[in-house]
Amino acid sequence: MTITDDIHPMQNQQPMAGYRGIHFEWQVSDDHKVATIMLNRPDRKNPLTFDSYAELRDLFRALSYASDIKTVVITGAGGNFCSGGDVHEIIGPLTRMAMPQLLAFTQMTGDLVKAIRACPQPVVAAVAGVCAGAGAILTMAADIRLGTADCKTAFLFTRVGLAGADMGACAILPRIIGQGRASELLYTGRVMSGQEGLDWGFYNQLHESDQVLAAAQTLAAQIAAGPTFAHGVTKRCLHQEWNMGVDEAIDAEARAQAICMQTQDFHRAYHAFVARQKPVFEGD
Incomplete structure (x- = not known):
C-alpha cells in the first residue's frame, strides 16, 4: 500500500467529542x-x-x-x-x-x-x-x-x-x-x-x-486550526516514506499533493490570500 491508496477525508461515523473513557x-x-x-x-x-x-x-x-x-x-x-x-x-x-x-x-x-x-x-x-x-x-x-x-x-x-x-x-x-x-x-x-x-x-x-x-x-x-485533510496526508507520508526510496517518495508526494489541491481548503487559502485575509480551514 502506498500513500495515495487510501487517502480520503475522515468519515465521521460517530462524533468523538462525546466519548467517555473508562480507563483514562x-x-x-x-x-x-x-x-x-x-x-x-x-x-x-x-x-x-x-x-x-x-x-x-x-x-x-x-x-x-x-x-x-x-x-x-x-x-x-x-x-x-x-x-x-x-x-x-x-x-x-x-x-x-x-x-x-x-x-x-x-x-x-x-x-x-x-x-x-x-x-x-x-x-x-x-x-x-x-x-x-x-x-x-x-x-x-x-x-x-x-x-x-x-x-x-x-x-x-x-x-x-x-x-x-x-x-x-x-x-x-x-x-x-x-x-x-x-x-x-x-x-x-x-x-x-x-x-x-x-x-x-x-x-x-x-x-x-x-x-x-x-x-x-x-x-x-x-x-x-490548519487544514485537517492535508495534515492527515502529511502524517501518512511521514510514516510510510520510511520504507521508500527517495525517488519513490517524491512520486508518492506528487500524487498526494495533487489530491490535496482538489480540496476546498486549498481554494479557501487562495481566495483568502487574494483578499488579504487569514484562511479559515474546514477540513474538506
Whole structure:
C-alpha cells in the first residue's frame, strides 16, 4: 500500500467529542477540535493494564473515522506521564502465561502503536516526571513530544529481562534520535534526561512541569486550526516514506499533493490570500 491508496477525508461515523473513557480521562476543548487523553492512576504513576492498553488501541482506531477531532494530546495525571505496564496487573500474570497468550498480548500492545501512527490526527505527548517502559513507547509513538527538564524517560525493558525490541522501539527510536543513541538506551535501560531528550531530538520543547500540558494543548490547537485533510496526508507520508526510496517518495508526494489541491481548503487559502485575509480551514 502506498500513500495515495487510501487517502480520503475522515468519515465521521460517530462524533468523538462525546466519548467517555473508562480507563483514562478524555477531555475535549470547547471548540471540540483538540482531545486530551489523561492517564489517571496518579497513585501508581499511571501504569497501564490489559484493559487500558486495549481501550487506548480501540480509541486510536476509532479516531480514524472522527472528523470532529483534529488533534490529540496524551498526558498523565499527578506529575508523571506513565510508569509502564502495571507490575501486579500485567507483569505478574505474564509470568504465568503460555506462548499463545504471550504473543496475543505483545501483538495487542504493538497494535496500539500502529493505531497511534495510523490515526490521521497529529498526536502531541505532554510528558512530566516518570515516562518509563510502555510510557516511553507511547511518547515515542506520538508525532510531537513536549517534556520537562526533570522528566525521566527510560526504555527499561532490558532491566526486567526483556529485549529492547518492544512495540516498534527498534524501528522508531533510531529514526528519532539516531542508531547509536537508541542502541545505548535500549541495551542499558538507563534514564534519558529531559535535556538529553531535547538535545537528541526526542523532545521538541521543554517546559515547566505545571505548564507542559497547557503548552501541548496550545500547540495542538494551532495545528487543529490548519487544514485537517492535508495534515492527515502529511502524517501518512511521514510514516510510510520510511520504507521508500527517495525517488519513490517524491512520486508518492506528487500524487498526494495533487489530491490535496482538489480540496476546498486549498481554494479557501487562495481566495483568502487574494483578499488579504487569514484562511479559515474546514477540513474538506
